[in-house]
Amino acid sequence: MPQLGFAQTFWDAYDTLERQVKAGVKKAMRKFQELTVAELYADKGLHLESVDNARDPRMRTIRITDFWRGVVLAPDDGSEIFLLVNVVPHDDAYTWAAKRLYTVNTATRAVEVRNVVAIEQLTPPLEQAASQAPARLFAKHSDTVLRDLGIDAGVLRAARAMTDKSQLEAFGGLLPEDQFEVLQFLAEGFTPEDVYRDVVAERRPAESDTDDSLARAIINTRSRITLVTSPDELAEILEKPFAAWRVFLHPSQRRVAYRVSYNGPAQVTGGPGTGKTVVALHRVKHLLSRSPDSRILLTTFTNALAKTLRENLALLLDDESLLARVQVTTVDAYANRVARDASGQTQSPITDADERQIWRRIARKLDLPWSEQFLAQEFRHVVLAQHVKTREDYLRVERHGRGAALRTAQREQIWQAIDQFRAEQRAAGTTTHLQICDSAAELLGTSENHRFDHVVVDEAQDLHPAQWRVLRAAVTPGPDDLFITGDPHQRIYDSRVSLRSVGISVTGRSSRLRINYRSTAEILAWATAVIDGTAVDDLGGDGVDNLAGYRSLLHGRRPASAGFSSAQDEAAAVSERVRDWIGQGVGSTEIAVCARFNLTLDKVHDQLKTDGIPAVRVRDQPAPDVEGVRLASMHAMKGLEFQCVAVVGVNDKAVPFAKEITPAEVDVKQHESDLLKERCLLFVACTRARDALAVSWSGNPSPFLP
Numbered sequence: 001m002p003q004l005g006f007a008q009t010f011w012d013a014y015d016t017l018e019r020q021v022k023a024g025v026k027k028a029m030r031k032f033q034e035l036t037v038a039e040l041y042a043d044k045g046l047h048l049e050s051v052d053n054a055r056d057p058r059m060r061t062i063r064i065t066d067f068w069r070g071v072v073l074a075p076d077d078g079s080e081i082f083l084l085v086n087v088v089p090h091d092d093a094y095t096w097a098a099k100r101l102y103t104v105n106t107a108t109r110a111v112e113v114r115n116v117v118a119i120e121q122l123t124p125p126l127e128q129a130a131s132q133a134p135a136r137l138f139a140k141h142s143d144t145v146l147r148d149l150g151i152d153a154g155v156l157r158a159a160r161a162m163t164d165k166s167q168l169e170a171f172g173g174l175l176p177e178d179q180f181e182v183l184q185f186l187a188e189g190f191t192p193e194d195v196y197r198d199v200v201a202e203r204r205p206a207e208s209d210t211d212d213s214l215a216r217a218i219i220n221t222r223s224r225i226t227l228v229t230s231p232d233e234l235a236e237i238l239e240k241p242f243a244a245w246r247v248f249l250h251p252s253q254r255r256v257a258y259r260v261s262y263n264g265p266a267q268v269t270g271g272p273g274t275g276k277t278v279v280a281l282h283r284v285k286h287l288l289s290r291s292p293d294s295r296i297l298l299t300t301f302t303n304a305l306a307k308t309l310r311e312n313l314a315l316l317l318d319d320e321s322l323l324a325r326v327q328v329t330t331v332d333a334y335a336n337r338v339a340r341d342a343s344g345q346t347q348s349p350i351t352d353a354d355e356r357q358i359w360r361r362i363a364r365k366l367d368l369p370w371s372e373q374f375l376a377q378e379f380r381h382v383v384l385a386q387h388v389k390t391r392e393d394y395l396r397v398e399r400h401g402r403g404a405a406l407r408t409a410q411r412e413q414i415w416q417a418i419d420q421f422r423a424e425q426r427a428a429g430t431t432t433h434l435q436i437c438d439s440a441a442e443l444l445g446t447s448e449n450h451r452f453d454h455v456v457v458d459e460a461q462d463l464h465p466a467q468w469r470v471l472r473a474a475v476t477p478g479p480d481d482l483f484i485t486g487d488p489h490q491r492i493y494d495s496r497v498s499l500r501s502v503g504i505s506v507t508g509r510s511s512r513l514r515i516n517y518r519s520t521a522e523i524l525a526w527a528t529a530v531i532d533g534t535a536v537d538d539l540g541g542d543g544v545d546n547l548a549g550y551r552s553l554l555h556g557r558r559p560a561s562a563g564f565s566s567a568q569d570e571a572a573a574v575s576e577r578v579r580d581w582i583g584q585g586v587g588s589t590e591i592a593v594c595a596r597f598n599l600t601l602d603k604v605h606d607q608l609k610t611d612g613i614p615a616v617r618v619r620d621q622p623a624p625d626v627e628g629v630r631l632a633s634m635h636a637m638k639g640l641e642f643q644c645v646a647v648v649g650v651n652d653k654a655v656p657f658a659k660e661i662t663p664a665e666v667d668v669k670q671h672e673s674d675l676l677k678e679r680c681l682l683f684v685a686c687t688r689a690r691d692a693l694a695v696s697w698s699g700n701p702s703p704f705l706p
């Protein structure tokens with residue numbers, strides 16, 4: 001029996017088809033599962049026919065409805081996988097199919113498609129123009145180097161005529177996919193060795209695999225082709241809305257998500273939008289498939305992110321019994337449950353602002369020379385981070401990450417304040433999230449209750465050592481215990497941690513994702529300039545991390561940035577821009593306006609209202625289908641994404657926000673860390689945009705703006 005494969009080009013078209021056409025696709029596809037190859041060719045309803053003047057003799061079209069035809073690549077080497085590559089209105093189907101050529105990449109050995117007619121037509125004028133140009137884009141790479149990276153003769157000729165990156169991008173949609181990716185990397189200045197590692201080696205099958213049939217190449221093209229084996233699978237895949245992330249993982253994503261087993265904690269890092277959350281979800285799927293009764297804890301940073309994560313996991317698994325084995329939550333909520341079950345009492349954590357008020361009161365009462373901020377940080381970064389329980393321990397403890405030395409007498413004074421803080425909490429029956437984590441970690445260490453077989457952690461960069469102790473204690477150390485994804489460049493809360501010190505060592509089990517699937521290269525270039533050159537501690541806190549090789553394959557307009565003389569003028573311009581985006585067909589739910597302060601958002605909200613544009617606050621957790629532009633603080637943008645984003649109020653008073661910056665003379669390390677946190681916050685806000693980013697300010701621009 002023949003088998004069926006669906007190429008990504010098909011999915012790009014399929015999602016937008018009308019119901020009746022989709023029904024036609026399903027009917028036609030079922031025949032590929034029910035009939036033999038000979039019967040397929042003989043079937044009157046399917047009308048499998050070759051295409052006149054096709055550049056690829058294997059091109060066929062099939063009847064979908066009276067007005068639509070499917071385009072199929074039919075094997076001619078005795079193998080039996082048919083590849084559905086597109087669904088096109090009747091008259092266009094033949095022209096589309098006639099121009100396409102499918103080939104097997106010599107380096108990656110994956111199937112690629114090109115618009116061979118367009119490439120042949122465009123290359124000679126390109127060559128002519130290039131003859132006058134002083135330099136060529138790929139001049140420094142020899143033919144041999146390019147050939148070793150899979151560039152074939154036709155593509156080589158076009159590539160040799162290119163003089164700049166914009167020409168390469170203009171050719172993008174015409175070129176075979178893997179070859180285009182190779183050329184993009186080289187054009188960005190990556191070495192052939194890097195490109196081989198990131199593009200070729202990731203895809204290339206083992207040398208021992210010498211099968212060169214089309215079927216084998218199709219099987220090897222997992223980042224662009226879905227293979228369907230059973231009728232159930234066919235029905236399922238064609239029924240659901242198509243989400244590429246569920247099916248087409250980049251080879252570097254698939255390698256880390258589906259590695260059979262890690263011999264201990266594993267870590268995946270990568271810049272914004274590189275698919276870390278996607279990888280975490282696929283890892284959960286893999287772990288569930290490894291054993292019929294294992295239980296998994298999947299955590300993220302906020303309740304809102306946990307909700308989305310749960311929904312996406314349900315989409316990926318599509319099986320209630322599998323889903324029931326996964327608890328998706330935040331570390332705080334999990335710790336809270338552990339503590340509540342042990343004490344029988346509901347915990348009521350106070351907010352950071354309330355906590356600071358208590359410290360302020362205590363500082364005043366004890367007449368201490370430190371600010372409430374300093375005391376709160378000392379409690380967080382020293383006492384809770386290192387689980388300091390007694391005065392004696394505090395007097396001895398190494399105050400990692402703190403920049404101001406304290407003499408013994410000063411430590412005595414601070415311990416008195418800490419005693420007082422705890423006494424006040426006892427009297428009021430309150431606590432903080434981190435204190436709950438601190439005790440939950442202890443509880444988990446002494447009982448098997450609440451333990452999981454695997455823990456998968458998304459948005460790991462902002463977790464505090466007490467939260468890490470909870471996660472460490474939630475699973476017995478061993479193979480596949482912890483799978484951690486995060487990006488240290490997106491650290492926007494004040495957490496510093498050495499994973500090793502909490503018993504989590506990822507040495508030899510770390511991977512990095514480099515390709516951004518969310519934003520255009522133009523947005524990325526702009527946003528990465530915000531943090532460019534700034535050293536960032538890696539996730540484990542034992543070294544530094546960088547964004548080398550981080551890039552997007554998508555292209556669009558350059559971000560807009562503009563200053564205004566007043567906040568009112570700025571709000572009016574933002575509203576105008578939002579109207580413009582809506583006018584271009586962008587749905588209001590796909591537009592976000594974000595700012596450092598809620599007060600700035602209030603102004604924009606008022607202006608939008610005056611202009612008749614609906615808007616809702618992200619913090620109110622509107623359902624995805626509730627109309628309205630999303631308004632969010634920069635912090636609330638963590639983990640989200642929108643087609644268009646306006647980042648407003650980016651002036652020198654807001655970013656960095658002076659109140660959040662510890663003066664250097666109080667604690668120089670904290671000062672630097674506070675500044676970095678604000679820089680990362682702007683980076684996070686800007687990297688939420690997929691297609692369009694507009695940044696604005698009134699007064700003096702933020703010093704972090706590129």
Ligand SMILES: Nc1ncnc2c1ncn2[C@@H]1O[C@H](COP(=O)(O)OP(=O)(O)OP(=O)(O)O)[C@@H](O)[C@H]1O
Nearest residue numbers: 244245248249250272273274275276277278517639
């Ligand atoms: N292989 C893929 N194919 C198609 N889309 C993908 C793929 N991987 C990721 N994406 C899409 O890219 C976007 C970013 O993915 P994801 O949220 O997982 O990235 P992230 O690294 O967790 O981002 P951030 O750190 O900024 O929160 C999402 O829209 C996701 O669906």
